[in-house]
Amino acid sequence: MQKLIIDASKKSISINTKELFTYKDLFVILAYRDLRVRYAQTFLGLLWAVIQPLFTLLIFVLVFGKAIKIDTGGVPYPIFALSGLSAWTYFAFVMNQAGNSIVGAQNMIQKIYFPRLIIPLSKAVVGLVDFIVTLLFMAGLMLWYQFAPSHNLFFLPLFILLTIIAALGIGIWLSALTIRYRDFQHIVPFMVQIGLYATPIAYPASIVPSEYQLLYHINPMAGVVEGFRWSITGGSSLEAVAYVSFGVAIVLFISSLFYFRKVERVMADIV
Amino acid sequence: MSDTAIKVEGLAKLYKIGAPKSSSLRESIARKFSFLSRDKEEASSTDYWALQDVSFEIKRGEAVGIIGKNGAGKSTLLKILSRITEPTKGRIEINGRVASLLEVGTGFHPELSGRENVFLNGTILGMTRREIKAKFDEIVDFSGVEKFIDTPVKFYSSGMYVRLAFAVAAHLEPEILIIDEVLAVGDAEFQKKCLGKMSEVAGQGRTVIFVSHDMQAVSRLVSSCVYLKQGVIVAKGEKNKMINKYLEDINPGKNELAYVDPILENKPKITAIKLETSKPGNFHVNADCLKVWVNISIPYRIKKTCITLQVKDNRGIACLDFSYFDTKLVCSDAGTYQLECVFPSFRLYMGRYTITAYFAEPPGGEFFQQIENVCPFEVVMYGATRGDWEWQPYTTIYTEEYNWYIAESSTILIPNTN
Structure with missing residues (x-):
C-alpha cells in the first residue's frame, strides 16, 4: 500500500528522482505527443528540421566563408560552420521549448498532479529528433567533401550530453522564471539571436582577444560548441578556458533543478 | 495496517x-527596492x-x-x-x-x-x-x-x-x-x-x-x-x-416563499398559501408527506366556497388538481378560515413545481380570484433508487407504489396461431 504524507511544516527541497522515474511513461508520451504534433499536417515533415539551419548555414558560408574568409584550419567551411550550428540549433530549440513549456501546460498543471519537471525535461527528447536529422545531413556533407572525421569522434556523445545539460539548465531556469515573470518569453528570442554570434559557430573561438576569453566562455555554449566541433573535425586540443563553459553548464543545470523545485510548490497557484 | x-x-x-x-519583472524589482523610496507602499x-x-x-x-x-x-x-x-x-x-x-x-x-x-x-x-x-x-x-x-x-x-x-x-x-x-x-x-x-x-x-x-x-x-x-x-x-x-x-427564506396577500373589506379572497415540504428550503422528497394550507377571508356570505389548486411543473403542464368544495357550508359565511390539505404520500415526480389557485362560487356564481405560479417547490428523489437505470427528468409525472411478481403459470391467454 502506497503511503503519502503531505506536511506543510516540513518542506523538503530534495529532488525526488525516484518519483520522476515512476513517471517515465508520462515523460515518453509527452515527448511523443510533441513530436507528432510538430510535423502534423506539414507537407515537408521532418525536412523542416534541416531547412532552417540550412539557410543559416548558407548565409554563414557566403558571409564568413566567402567574404570574410575565416581561417578554419583546413576544414571545409560548410563542415566547420554546420558542426557548430547543429549543436546550437538543438540548444536554442530546447531552451526555447523548455522555457515556455510550463506556461504552455497551464491547464494540465491546474488539473492533475505529476512531477512538473517532466514537462521541460521531455522537450530535450523532442529536439533530439531534429538534432539527429541535422547530424545525418552533416554526415552527408562530409561524404561530399570527402572529409574523414577525427578520432575524437569517440567523445561526441559526451559533448551531446553537455549540450543537453546546457540547454536544459537554461530551459528549466526559464520555465520556472516565466511562471512569475512573463518578461522572459520576450527575452528568449533575443538570447537566441545574440547567442548565435556570441558563440563560436561561424568562427573559431581563438579569434576572440585573449583578455576576453574568460568572459566569452561564461556562455556555456561557447565551450560546448568548440568541444562538439573538436570531436568531429579534430584539430588542436581544447583550450583550458573551455572547461569554464562546461562548469557553467553543469552549475546552471543543478541550480535550475533546485529553483524549479522551489517554484513547483506554488506552480498551480500562480501559473 | x-x-x-x-x-x-x-x-x-x-x-x-x-x-x-x-x-512583471520591473514590478518585482521595484518591490525589492521599495525600501529606497520614502513613500510607504500600501499593501x-x-x-x-x-x-x-x-x-x-x-x-x-x-x-x-x-x-x-x-x-x-x-x-x-x-x-x-x-x-x-x-x-x-x-x-x-x-x-x-x-x-x-x-x-x-x-x-x-x-x-x-x-x-x-x-x-x-x-x-x-x-x-x-x-x-x-x-x-x-x-x-x-x-x-x-x-x-x-x-x-x-x-x-x-x-x-x-x-x-x-x-x-x-x-x-x-x-x-x-x-x-x-x-x-x-x-x-x-x-x-x-x-x-x-x-x-x-x-x-x-x-x-x-x-x-x-x-x-x-x-x-x-x-x-x-x-x-x-x-x-x-x-x-x-x-x-x-x-x-x-x-x-x-x-434557501433560508422558506416562509417568504409562501404566498401572502392582505385582507380586503369588500371582496372574498385567498390571503395565504403555504406548503410544508419534507425537506427544508421548499425541497420535497418524492412519496413523503406534504401539507398545504390555504387561508381565505370572506367579507360577506357567499353561495359556496370552491377552491381549486393546481400543481404545475416548470413547463407549465398541470400535473395535479386538488379542490375543496364547501358542501357542508362550514366556511362560506363571512369570516377568515384556514384550510389544510394533507397528502400522506405526495407522489409527483422529481422536478420544479408551482401552485396555481382558483377561488370561486359554483358554476353560474361569481369568480373571485386566480393566483398563478406561487409557492415554488422542488421534488427530489433523494434516497430512492431505481436500480440499474437512474432517475431522469421528465420520464413521468408521478410515481406509484407497485410490486412485480413472477407468475407460476401464465394467466394470459395466448392466441393460438395455428
Missing part, C-alpha cells in the same frame, strides 16, 4: 488576493484563507461527499488532496494510490488520434502503458467511437470527444478516487452513465471523495458528507443530515 484512507489535520490554505498572478494584496483548520478522516471503502456553496473551499480542498497545490498549514496522510478527476480529457491533443489520446490521457491520469494496453479494447467499447479511433480528435463531435475522455477516466482503478463536478458536462444520458459507473466504483469497496453541489448525485453516491462553508467545516456526518443542513442554508 490501518483502515484509514485519508486523514486530514488542521489543513489551511492561504491565497493572496489582489496579488498579481504573474507580475497591494489581502490575505484570503480559502481553507482554515480543516480536519477529517475517511475510512477505507467509504464514499464521502464534500458539499458547500461556491467559494466554500471545496475545490481548494480537492486540489490539495490531489496534490495539485500544497497546503499552507496542516498535515495529510493518504494511504493508497490516488487518482483525481478534476476534468475529463486532461491533456487531450486535437491533432492526435483517439488511440493516441487514450494513451496520453491515461498516462496523465496515472495509468501505466501496460495497464492502458490491457484495457484499451474495453475503453474503446465503452466510449462507442471505435470506428473513429484512428482519426484525430479534432474531427470528433464534442459528444464523441467527451465520451472517449470519460471512457479513459472510467477505467482508472485507484484505491482512492477523487472526483470533482466533472459530471456537470454532457447530456443527461452521459451524466447517467457517469453516475452509474461511479456508484459501481464506490460499490467495489474503493474510497471515493465526491465534490458537488448536486444533492441528487451526492445523496446517491456517498454515505456521509463534509459540509464546508467559507473555508471551514461547519458539519460532517450522515449524508441526509448534511444535505438538510445545506438545503436550509441555501
